[in-house]
Amino acid sequence: LPDLPRRRFLISTGALLGLGALGGLTTPGRAIAGETPHWRPAVRFAPERNWINDPNGLVFFDGEYHLFCQHNPSGDQWGNMSWLHAVSTDLVRWQELPVALEPDELGAIFSGSAVVDHHDTSGFFGGKPGLVALYTSAGDSQQQSLAHSSDRGRTWTKYDGNPVIPNPGIADFRDPKVFWHEPTGRWVLLLAAGDRIQIYGSPNLRDWEQLSEFGAERGAHGGVWECPDLFELPVDGDPARTRWVMIVSINPGGPAGGSATQYFIGDFDGTTFTAEGPADEVRWADRGADFYAPQSFSDVPDGRRLWLGWTSNWDYAAAIPTSPWRGMMSTPRELGLTDAAGGVQLVQRPVAELSDVRANRRAWGGVLTDGSDVEFRGSAVDVVATFRLGTAPVVGVDVFAGPGGRTRVGYDVAAGELFVDRTDSGEAQVSQQFPARHGTPLAVDGGVLALRVVADRSCVEVFAQDGRAVLTDLVFPDSGSDRIAPFAAGGRAEAELEVFDLTP
Numbered sequence: 001l002p003d004l005p006r007r008r009f010l011i012s013t014g015a016l017l018g019l020g021a022l023g024g025l026t027t028p029g030r031a032i033a034g035e036t037p038h039w040r041p042a043v044r045f046a047p048e049r050n051w052i053n054d055p056n057g058l059v060f061f062d063g064e065y066h067l068f069c070q071h072n073p074s075g076d077q078w079g080n081m082s083w084l085h086a087v088s089t090d091l092v093r094w095q096e097l098p099v100a101l102e103p104d105e106l107g108a109i110f111s112g113s114a115v116v117d118h119h120d121t122s123g124f125f126g127g128k129p130g131l132v133a134l135y136t137s138a139g140d141s142q143q144q145s146l147a148h149s150s151d152r153g154r155t156w157t158k159y160d161g162n163p164v165i166p167n168p169g170i171a172d173f174r175d176p177k178v179f180w181h182e183p184t185g186r187w188v189l190l191l192a193a194g195d196r197i198q199i200y201g202s203p204n205l206r207d208w209e210q211l212s213e214f215g216a217e218r219g220a221h222g223g224v225w226e227c228p229d230l231f232e233l234p235v236d237g238d239p240a241r242t243r244w245v246m247i248v249s250i251n252p253g254g255p256a257g258g259s260a261t262q263y264f265i266g267d268f269d270g271t272t273f274t275a276e277g278p279a280d281e282v283r284w285a286d287r288g289a290d291f292y293a294p295q296s297f298s299d300v301p302d303g304r305r306l307w308l309g310w311t312s313n314w315d316y317a318a319a320i321p322t323s324p325w326r327g328m329m330s331t332p333r334e335l336g337l338t339d340a341a342g343g344v345q346l347v348q349r350p351v352a353e354l355s356d357v358r359a360n361r362r363a364w365g366g367v368l369t370d371g372s373d374v375e376f377r378g379s380a381v382d383v384v385a386t387f388r389l390g391t392a393p394v395v396g397v398d399v400f401a402g403p404g405g406r407t408r409v410g411y412d413v414a415a416g417e418l419f420v421d422r423t424d425s426g427e428a429q430v431s432q433q434f435p436a437r438h439g440t441p442l443a444v445d446g447g448v449l450a451l452r453v454v455a456d457r458s459c460v461e462v463f464a465q466d467g468r469a470v471l472t473d474l475v476f477p478d479s480g481s482d483r484i485a486p487f488a489a490g491g492r493a494e495a496e497l498e499v500f501d502l503t504p
């Protein structure tokens with residue numbers, strides 16, 4: 001295994017070493033002259049100040065969505081890992097609350113999850129429902145710990161029997177994700193252990209027994225496995241046809257460089273996860289550079305499976321030029337499965353709630369050619385575009401365009417590739433590899449390309465063919481670069497476009 005992540009953790013527990021000590025992880029940090037309000041996202045969570053990474057403890061309880069995440073309360077670099085806490089009733093507007101979990105004698109508080117213990121199986125709540133969080137205590141070694149809350153996550157008590165899963169001698173041993181498995185009537189916990197996923201079971205969230213392991217000779221192994229998740233979904237909405245989806249983040253080894261998230265489709269019998277498809281097949285949830293450590297919400301009332309990820313990449317997260325915060329989350333997405341040529345695949349769409357904060361609808365339809373100059377303006381927008389492919393070899397939409405550059409969202413017809421090109425997107429010298437084009441293969445049946453582009457101040461999320469292909473990239477445009485322009489380069493294409501401002 002490469003030892004980059006391990007070095008990162010050693011640095012954290014050690015004294016304040018400068019960014020340079022991160023070695024190959026990043027280029028040296030650039031000086032931050034002032035605050036950057038023009039890059040603060042409109043519709044996704046970013047902290048008031050300081051550093052965040054992975055989402056943690058995503059759970060719906062008593063009318064609120066809870067978002068916890070990896071946070072340094074006292075600095076804008078990774079360190080002092082704690083759980084930040086924010087709540088929302090609509091997944092779009094978030095209220096940041098006081099820090100929920102802080103480092104203790106067992107170490108820093110690394111990633112983990114939270115569940116509603118409806119029937120008080122843990123015995124912490126006097127027979128009532130309460131919230132239980134499982135997280136990694138990162139001290140001399142990584143172990144799993146428990147905390148509980150009887151006041152809707154506002155205050156937490158750490159269990160005095162911690163750790164609940166001690167370290168068995170594996171250096172990278174972290175990120176517990178818990179869910180209730182109804183058929184076996186027990187809690188199931190997934191853990192990243194080196195480049196494997198371990199699966200545990202428990203009657204009470206306190207006593208855990210290992211059931212199985214997954215991952216040998218499956219998927220990508222170019223880095224450490226992190227932040228697993230496992231859930232069941234219907235294929236094309238058919239409740240009689242379900243599959244289990246195993247989520248595994250990996251760093252490094254992602255398709256756009258650095259960190260990324262792979263997934264496996266298969267079956268879970270309550271003990272073991274078995275993946276289908278060829279053993280050497282690798283499926284990526286998002287082929288952009290900036291979607292990492294996604295986690296799905298527990299207990300969403302209407303049965304939707306929702307998740308969100310950290311919009312960044314370990315390759316350059318430390319050098320992101322925003323201030324006074326560093327790091328943000330993706331828009332929450334609804335997950336589904338659909339039949340595709342290579343087998344059942346994951347689909348992701350922005351949650352329906354995003355449409356509730358659309359305003360100022362503008363629309364256009366017609367034929368685009370090389371000389372077209374159709375344009376709209378906006379720096380926090382939801383763009384819905386349909387292209388009827390014609391002679392143009394490349395079609396798409398430029399966003400954040402202006403004198404200082406543009407971000408190109410396009411479809412390369414001959415290559416069959418959806419892409420985001422941020423080479424000339426504004427402040428692109430974040431790291432050597434930042435100015436780049438990221439793409440994903442995409443078949444366009446019947447010559448009709450359906451694009452949804454959520455461009456939000458310093459991030460572009462592209463969902464194509466109803467969520468079958470997804471790309472998420474950070475960009476740092478000049479504050480004046482707010483032009484949105486559909487294009488057909490080198491030929492013609494018919495297009496229809498709707499542009500909405502996102503105004504929470």
Ligand code: FRU
Binds near residue numbers: 053070110111227293
């Ligand atoms: C993923 C990760 C987790 C770990 C956390 C530490 O980005 O490396 O594996 O728990 O970040 O902040």
